[in-house]
Amino acid sequence: MVYRYESDEDAFLEYPERGPAPVGPVAATPPPAGPSPSRFPTPSLPPARATRPALEDARAPAPAPPAPVPAPPREPTPVPQPAPPAPQPQPVPAATARPTVPVPASPAFRTTDLPDRSRNRRAGRRGGGRVWQALIGGAAVLLLLSLTGLAVAALLDERADTPPTSAQTPPATVPESGPPSRSDLDSRDTDQATLTAKELFPGKQLVVTDGRPAYRVLKTQASADCAVAATGEIADLLVRLGCNQVVRGTLRSPDGDHLLTAGLFNLTDLASAQRVRDRIRPLLDDRQGRFRGLSAGEGTEAVEKAAARVGWQVRGHYLAFCVVTRADGERIPTDDAGAREIMYDLIELHLNRTVLDHRAAGGTAGQPTGGPSEDSTGQHGTDD
Known part of the structure; x- marks a missing residue:
């Protein structure tokens, strides 16, 4: 059975692992000796190992009875003796008290052991916000890198187009002799050879x-x-x-x-x-x-x-x-x-x-x- 806790106080109480759940509110101290005030009969369960406080009370020695009051000395005249005081009822030791149903000890649960929905929701919101922040930051970084790359490429192109002033002009090359070039026949200025x-x-x-x-x-x-x-x-x-x-x-x-x-x-x-x-x-x-x-x-x-x-x-x-x-x-x-x-x-x-x-x-x-x-x-x- 799963137990839910509504406050931090309940988190440190001990709860049984098995057995029927108590119908009424659970008492903070063991019930007094004698018949159970509850309208429900006490379930007959096999005796279980008593808790540590009960064992310590049972092993403790019973309190000594009070010493009797000494009788006064007799006088020549008989004096009627007072009636001896009624013996006070001795406190019944916890061991002789009617045992209640022992409840096996179970480790205490803490709030940190169970999920907190509200805390999970807040953590989810914070996590989602961080994801969006990371995405937006990454997009901004990529945009900045692309703009920087474009600027660098434009600068390199401009440097490539503009030759350095210190560069030496290559010497003019003389074309190798080959077949005669074509002539423009539209004018004697470009076709100067006479006919034969x-x-x-x-x-x-x-x-x-x-x-x-x-x-x-x-x-x-x-x-x-x-x-x-x-x-x-x-x-x-x-x-x-x-x-x-x-x-x-x-x-x-x-x-x-x-x-x-x-x-x-x-x-x-x-x-x-x-x-x-x-x-x-x-x-x-x-x-x-x-x-x-x-x-x-x-x-x-x-x-x-x-x-x-x-x-x-x-x-x-x-x-x-x-x-x-x-x-x-x-x-x-x-x-x-x-x-x-x-x-x-x-x-x-x-x-x-x-x-x-x-x-x-x-x-x-x-x-x-x-x-x-x-x-x-x-x-x-x-x-x-």
């Missing part, structure tokens, strides 16, 4: 595409006078816009039916080349000038005098052109597929993709080019 006839027509045979028959090179020419390759207003326009060189060659088609003159005009820059390109068609339509073919001797006069089909294209500060005639001097019809194929072979495949691409890849300037700056081809037939 060997650059445009390196041999007597000109193979435009592998596996196809070659064109036969009959004559080549490089001149600083651009007017030798044009007539009328076209020649004046070329000179006025800064043309300082023309390189051309006369060839015979693989089938032998056509003669052609193709080459490059070297102008100042891309803008001047585009202005020439835009003015050629109106001048041809108004018969105010034409491109002139280069005669290569007997049997090639038709390329210089006969009616021709003409094509041109701008790449950087160069104007590529091609004049195609029939070898027999007859007029070329507008639907002549052979003339169109010849102009494509010489202007696009040879002059643009072979000659000017090679110049752009190995020119004197170091700026790369993004390819042809202009790609427009015109065709026109003229009668002489």
